[in-house]
Structures are given as C-alpha cells and as structure tokens.
Amino acid sequence: MRNKDVEKLINDSFTEMNPDLFSKILENCPKMNDTNYELSFWKKIQNLLQSKKFAYSFSSFILVLSISLFMFIQPNSIDQRVFSVIAIDVNPSVVLELNDEDKVINVIMKNEDAIIIVGDMDLINVDYNIAVNALIGSMVANGYLDEFKNSVLISIRSDDMIHEDELKTEVTQAVYNYLSNSAINGSIITQEYSEDDAIKLLAERLGISEAKAELIFEITMLDPRVTVEELALLSINDLNVYLESKNYSIDKIDKVGKASELEYLSENEAFQIALTELGIDEINITEYEIELEQEDGVMVYELKIKTISGDFEVLVNAKDGTIVVENENDEDDEDDEDDDQLPTEVLSESEVLSLVLLELGIVESEITDLEIEQDQDGGIYFYEIEFEYQDQSYKLDVDAISGNILTNSQDETGYDYKDDDDDKEEDDEDDED
Amino acid sequence: MVKNQKNYGPKISDRLIKKVSNNNVSSFEELYNLSSSAVFGLAYSIVGNKADAEDVVQDVFISIYEKAHQYKGGNKAMAWIFTITRNHSLMKIRDRQKRNHVNLDDVYDVGVDNNIENEMYNENIVNMILNTLSEDERQIVIMHAMSNIKHKDIANTMGIPLSTVLSKYKRALAKLKNELEVNGYEK
Numbered sequence: 001m002r003n004k005d006v007e008k009l010i011n012d013s014f015t016e017m018n019p020d021l022f023s024k025i026l027e028n029c030p031k032m033n034d035t036n037y038e039l040s041f042w043k044k045i046q047n048l049l050q051s052k053k054f055a056y057s058f059s060s061f062i063l064v065l066s067i068s069l070f071m072f073i074q075p076n077s078i079d080q081r082v083f084s085v086i087a088i089d090v091n092p093s094v095v096l097e098l099n100d101e102d103k104v105i106n107v108i109m110k111n112e113d114a115i116i117i118v119g120d121m122d123l124i125n126v127d128y129n130i131a132v133n134a135l136i137g138s139m140v141a142n143g144y145l146d147e148f149k150n151s152v153l154i155s156i157r158s159d160d161m162i163h164e165d166e167l168k169t170e171v172t173q174a175v176y177n178y179l180s181n182s183a184i185n186g187s188i189i190t191q192e193y194s195e196d197d198a199i200k201l202l203a204e205r206l207g208i209s210e211a212k213a214e215l216i217f218e219i220t221m222l223d224p225r226v227t228v229e230e231l232a233l234l235s236i237n238d239l240n241v242y243l244e245s246k247n248y249s250i251d252k253i254d255k256v257g258k259a260s261e262l263e264y265l266s267e268n269e270a271f272q273i274a275l276t277e278l279g280i281d282e283i284n285i286t287e288y289e290i291e292l293e294q295e296d297g298v299m300v301y302e303l304k305i306k307t308i309s310g311d312f313e314v315l316v317n318a319k320d321g322t323i324v325v326e327n328e329n330d331e332d333d334e335d336d337e338d339d340d341q342l343p344t345e346v347l348s349e350s351e352v353l354s355l356v357l358l359e360l361g362i363v364e365s366e367i368t369d370l371e372i373e374q375d376q377d378g379g380i381y382f383y384e385i386e387f388e389y390q391d392q393s394y395k396l397d398v399d400a401i402s403g404n405i406l407t408n409s410q411d412e413t414g415y416d417y418k419d420d421d422d423d424k425e426e427d428d429e430d431d432e433d
Numbered sequence: 434m435v436k437n438q439k440n441y442g443p444k445i446s447d448r449l450i451k452k453v454s455n456n457n458v459s460s461f462e463e464l465y466n467l468s469s470s471a472v473f474g475l476a477y478s479i480v481g482n483k484a485d486a487e488d489v490v491q492d493v494f495i496s497i498y499e500k501a502h503q504y505k506g507g508n509k510a511m512a513w514i515f516t517i518t519r520n521h522s523l524m525k526i527r528d529r530q531k532r533n534h535v536n537l538d539d540v541y542d543v544g545v546d547n548n549i550e551n552e553m554y555n556e557n558i559v560n561m562i563l564n565t566l567s568e569d570e571r572q573i574v575i576m577h578a579m580s581n582i583k584h585k586d587i588a589n590t591m592g593i594p595l596s597t598v599l600s601k602y603k604r605a606l607a608k609l610k611n612e613l614e615v616n617g618y619e620k
Contacts, residue, residue: 006609007578009618013558014474014579017483018490022465025491029498031456161449161463192448251444347595354599358584403585403595 004361080105084158085193086128086171089236090144090151092117093209094135100159102128102167110209116142128167129174136178145179150186150260151240152179155211157193164192168254176256187240187257191215206232215239218250223406224399225377226294233297237263241299245292246407263319264292270301270316277314277323284308292318300324343381346400349374352383355403356396362389374400382406445510454501465494468511471579472518478571479522481563485529492521512586515576519590558618565612570605573598 026032083100087093093110094117104123109115117138123131136152139145145152154171158164172188179186194200194214203213206228216231216239223246234242240259243250265273267290275282287306294300299318305311315324347355349372357364367387374383381400386393395409445467452460469490476489496517504513562571569591576587584602588595 001610001613003606006606006613007574009558009613010474010562010575010578010609011470013555014477014575015470016555017477017559018470018473019487021469021487021491021494022462025465025494025498026458026461028491028495029456029461032458032461032498161452161460192446195448252446351596351599354603355584355595358599358602404583 002361003358082106083160084128084163084167085156086132086167087153087155087193087209087211088132088135088175089153089155089209089211090139090149091235092139092144093211094118095209095211096123096128096131096135098128104128104131107131113144117144129170132171132174133178136175140179140182140184145182145184145186147184148260148262149235149237150179150184150257151237152186152188153211153215153236153239154188154190155193155214156190157195172254172256185257185260187259188255189215189236189240189243190254190256191218191252202228208232212236212239215253218252219243219248222248222250222404223397225380225382225406227378230294230297234294234299238294238299241292242294247409248407249405264299265301265316265318265321267292267301269321270318271303273316273321273323274301274303274305274312274314277326278305278312280305280307280312295324298324343401346381347403349383352398352400352403353385356385356398356405359405360394366390367394445514447504447506447508447510450497450501450504450510450513453497454504461494461498464497468514468580469494471511471576472514474575474579475515475518475572476522476525477559478562478575479519479568480525480529485525486522489518489521489525492525493518496521509582509586511580511582512590515580515582515587515590519572557616561612561616562609565608566605567601569593570601570608573602574605574609577602 080099082097082105084098084102086096086098088096091111092113094114095108095110096104097106097108099105104126107118107123109118117135119138121134121138123134126134136145152175154168154175156164156167156171158167168190172190175188176186191211191214194210196214199210199213199217202217203210206213208216212232213228216228219231219239220226220228231239231242237259240255241261241264243253243255244259271288271290274280284307285305286308289304291302292299293302293315295302295315300315301318303312303314303316305314313325313327315326316322317324353364353370353372357367367389370385370387372383372385374381376382383396383398383400385396385398388394392410397406398404399406445464449460449464449467453464472493473486473490476493477483477486480486480489493514497514500517504510562574566574572591573584573587576582576590577584582590584598585595588598591598
C-alpha cells in the first residue's frame with residue numbers, strides 16, 4: 001500500500017461522511033441573499049423611502065424618477081456590462097470584452113501590432129467565436145502566426161466561473177482548429193485573465209500586456225531564479241518553448257500542442273558551434289550537458305562541457321548561434337564556489353530529499369543512482385537532484401530554502417502533446433490511481 | 434485538454450475567496466463544495482466526534498463569509514481555511530470542557546462495531562485514525578490527504594518546524610499502513 005493509497009482512503013472516508021450543511025450555513029449569512037443587484041437596489045430605495053419622513057418623500061420620488069429616466073434612455077445598459085473577457089496574445093495583443101450573451105461589446109488593442117491585426121474589422125456585437133476566428137485569421141494572414149511561431153496565449157475571465165471554464169475550452173479549441181485548418185500545428189496556452197492591480201502595474205512597468213505579465217509573474221513565483229524583466233523580453237513563442245524546456249508545472253495554466261522550435265538551432269548544432277569556438281576536440285570530452293535556457297531575455301543553449309584539460313561553460317544563442325558567454329572553470333574555482341557562505345536557513349541535503357520524495361510519493365529505499373548538487377543562480381540557492389526510480393530518470397531543481405520543486409523532468413502536468421485517445425487513457429489511469 | 438490537477442484535493446483560487454467576499458452565493462457554494470470535506474476531516478480529527486465536527490464546519494463557513502474580505506491572498510486559501518478550522522475546533526473543545534469537564538478520550542467516537550462492515554467502513558477508517566495517531570499526526574495527515582496544501586504550509590498553519598511535520602507525517606503514514614494491513618483494509 002502506497003502513501004497515496006492511504007491518503008485516498010482517508011480522503012474518501014471523510015468526504016463520504018461529510019453531510020451537506022450548506023443550506024443551514026446560508027441561513028446565517030444574510031448578505032449572501034443579495035445576489036440580484038436590481039432587487040437589492042430597489043430594496044435600498046424602498047428602505048430609503050420607508051426610513052425617511054414625509055419631508056423627504058418628494059426628493060425620493062425625484063430620485064426614483066431620475067433613475068427610471070436613466071434606464072429608459074439607456075435601454076441596453078445591462079447588455080453593455082462586461083461579463084467576460086478574452087485576451088489573445090501572440091505578439092499582437094487584443095482584448096475582447098463580452099456581454100452576458102457572449103457578444104463583443106469592446107475591442108481593446110494593446111499594442112501597435114494589434115492595430116494592424118484588427119484593421120477596419122467591426123467586431124462590435126459579433127459573437128465571440130466569430131471575433132476570435134477573425135482575429136486569429138488576421139494574425140495568420142499578416143504573418144504573426146506560422147509554423148515557426150505557432151504559440152497563442154489565451155487569457156479568460158468571466159463573472160460566471162463555470163462559463164469561464166467553458167470559454168477556456170471553446171476558445172482554445174477554436175484557435176487550435178483554425179490553425180490546423182491553416183496547416184499550422186498550433187500551441188495554445190490558456191490561463192485566467194487577471195484582475196489583479198499588481199499585475200496591471202507590472203504590465204505597465206514592463207510595457208507588455210496584462211495577460212503576458214500574468215504568465216511571466218506565475219513563472220517567477222514558481223522559479224525565483226528568473227526575473228520578470230528577463231521574461232518580458234521573450235516572445236509568446238519563446239516563453240512557450242521556455243516553459244516546455246523547464247517543464248514548469250504551473251497550476252493556473254493549461255496547454256495544448258507543442259511550441260515550434262523551427263527558428264531554433266538543434267542541440268547538436270549548438271554543441272558543434274561551442275566546440276569550434278572553444279577549440280575543443282570531441283575526443284577529449286569526458287562529459288557534457290546541454291539545456292535550453294534563457295539568459296537576460298535571450299533564448300540560449302547552456303552547454304557544460306568537461307574535458308581532460310578543464311571544464312567549460314558556454315551559452316550559445318539558440319537562434320543565430322552566436323556565443324553569448326564563455327567560461328573556463330578549473331578545479332580551484334569549483335572549490336571556491338562550494339566554499340561560498342550559505343544562508344543559515346538552507347535545508348540540508350537529507351531534508352530536501354525527504355521533502356521531494358514525499359511530494360512525489362516515492363520511497364527513498366526504492367531510488368538508485370542518487371546525485372545531489374547544490375547550485376546558485378540569481379542569488380537563489382537550489383539543489384539539483386538526480387535519481388532513477390522504476391526505470392525512470394528524475395532530474396529536479398529544488399529551492400534550497402523553501403524546498404519547493406522548481407523544475408521536474410518527469411512533470412508533464414498541464415502539458416499535452418498527445419492525441420485525445422492517449423489523454424483518455426491517461427485520465428483513466430489517474431482515476432484508478 | 435488535460436486539466437492541470439493530478440491530486441484529488443481542492444484547489445481554491447484567491448479569486449474565489451474574493452467573490453465570496455462580494456457575497457456571491459454561487460461562489461460561496463462552490464467554495465463549500467470544494468473545501469467542506471477537508472474542513473470536516475480536520476475538525477473531526479481535533480474534536481473527535483461527528484456532531485461537534487459538523488458544528489465546527491458551520492462555524493468555519495460562517496467565519497469565511499464574515500472574514501473573506503480580510504483574506505490577504507498569496508494562493509494560500511486552503512491554509513487560511515485550515516487555520517480558521519483549527520481555531521474553531523479548539524474553541525469547541527474549550528467550550529465543551531467548560532460545560533462538562535469531560536475527558537476528551539470519552540467523547541471520541543471509538544469502539545464502533547466492526548460486524549456491520551459495509552455501513553461502518555468510513556467510520557472505521559476515521560476511528561482508526563483517531564485511535565492510532567497522536568493529535569499532531571492526525572492533523573498533519575488529514576490536512577495533506579484532504580487538500581493540495583504543502584507540508585511547508587501545514588508547518589506554518591500549525592506553527593511547528595517543517596522537519597517536524599515531515600517526520601510526523603512519515604511516522605503517521607507508517608502507523609496507518611500497518612494498522613490498515615493488520616485490519617485487512619486492502620482497498
């Protein structure tokens with residue numbers, strides 16, 4: 001019996017025993033009954049009239065009359081209330097505001113590219129799905145979306161959370177289908193459209209859309225080694241590639257399709273460029289590692305190469321192959337790094353390993369080939385943990401102070417590169433689990 | 434599209450709490466549906482019987498209704514709810530002690546007859562947890578089993594070090610596994 005099985009047993013038992021007390025609770029929450037805005041408004045008017053003496057009745061009458069006139073003059077005012085928001089970011093960034101009938105009531109162009117995309121299209125009072133198709137079509141026609149740049153960030157908010165989920169699914173599907181019909185294997189990241197003032201301020205400061213600000217903010221919350229300033233420089237497609245390369249598991253994000261890397265060099269091409277630059281003969285290499293990373297807002301391949309004469313670290317621009325940074329480390333340098341003063345709150349190797357294995361539901365005695373190394377990036381201390389478990393290789397970066405898993409090579413949560421049948425099988429397995 | 438949720442516990446967004454603070458009934462009901470089992474489980478593990486646990490659940494959600502506007506965000510909604518649950522549970526015990534000076538062991542729903550196994554299955558599991566684990570162990574295991582919150586957040590909620598939470602959690606699960614196997618629970 002695994003830890004997860006025991007926890008599931010506990011969960012099921014309490015869930016089944018838990019009685020439905022919601023109606024009882026609601027009786028003690030009087031304000032919760034004020035769901036109908038108009039009703040409460042009229043109640044307020046009624047209260048106002050009742051509470052005031054005759055001397056005020058005339059002014060109350062005027063107030064009611066004024067409001068009635070206001071509503072008469074603007075008969076469609078309720079329809080114009082923003083009920084849902086759909087933001088589409090490629091690099092053009094467009095926000096559609098919808099009423100409660102899912103018709104577009106406002107189109108907000110967030111940057112100059114968006115003005116090109118929208119052009120002279122009149123999307124007001126159009127169904128949202130027609131508007132989304134029109135915008136994606138324009139992005140394809142204007143070359144913002146193609147097989148080299150296939151990523152779209154969709155951000156959605158609705159006053160009705162169930163409808164919000166429906167919109168997320170439907171818009172994602174619509175965009176994906178449109179791109180498929182245009183011979184583009186699209187990759188769509190879907191998230192909640194933030195109403196947070198802090199995100200608005202961040203977007204303003206970085207000169208990017210709120211949707212993109214929300215996405216990069218979530219990444220930095222998960223991995224404090226990267227900064228919002230760096231990530232803001234990446235395009236949506238680069239961000240998508242970066243998310244995949246780091247295998248980030250971000251709760252608020254769903255994703256379909258794989259980001260296009262056609263603009264990128266292959267790992268082998270980057271490797272050959274690095275060897276040429278460093279003048280290293282492949283025969284002298286004892287060990288090497290290549291990872292797709294970002295450095296100061298530029299996508300790079302990070303190559304760590306160990307040779308019989310020394311260790312090298314090179315960053316190669318992932319698109320044009322230029323060398324970004326080149327370092328040679330000798331043994332003494334490594335020792336110096338290890339001797340850096342660590343913050344006192346850093347967890348020990350055994351603590352961090354226990355924490356990680358508990359999170360993963362893995363028993364320590366069942367893992368093999370364990371390697372733990374401490375590293376530091378951007379002032380953040382973390383452990384690189386590698387091990388084998390049930391014929392799977394795990395490679396994780398774990399925050400050395402909080403114990404949070406920053407990246408996990410086995411984690412594909414939120415990413416779906418498979419077809420629907422495979423998903424179904426996977427879901428069934430999860431259910432069984 | 435694959436939904437991004439591998440665990441079975443509730444995932445409560447800050448936005449949902451914000452909507453509750455705006456007195457949105459459907460959001461309040463959604464919050465209740467997502468978290469009431471976890472609240473009930475934790476309350477039960479502290480107060481030790483179903484009737485008191487149900488009272489605590491009601492108190493907790495009325496508190497959430499009254500205090501949702503005070504919630505500070507930071508994606509820690511479940512930890513916040515657990516903190517409220519612990520407080521109400523401890524208050525319940527204090528009230529009970531004031532009223533009756535009852536020995537806590539006496540009020541625990543223990544010793545359920547195993548003969549009617551199917552009907553009492555859930556109660557038996559719950560009683561096993563109550564009987565086998567210490568108070569801290571119960572709370573840690575139930576908070577982790579009933580929600581997505583991390584051990585680090587449990588440590589903050591309970592005001593004890595992370596390392597203590599981890600060791601107690603490990604010990605508790607080992608005890609429960611043993612107890613489940615001894616009693617033939619191989620579900």
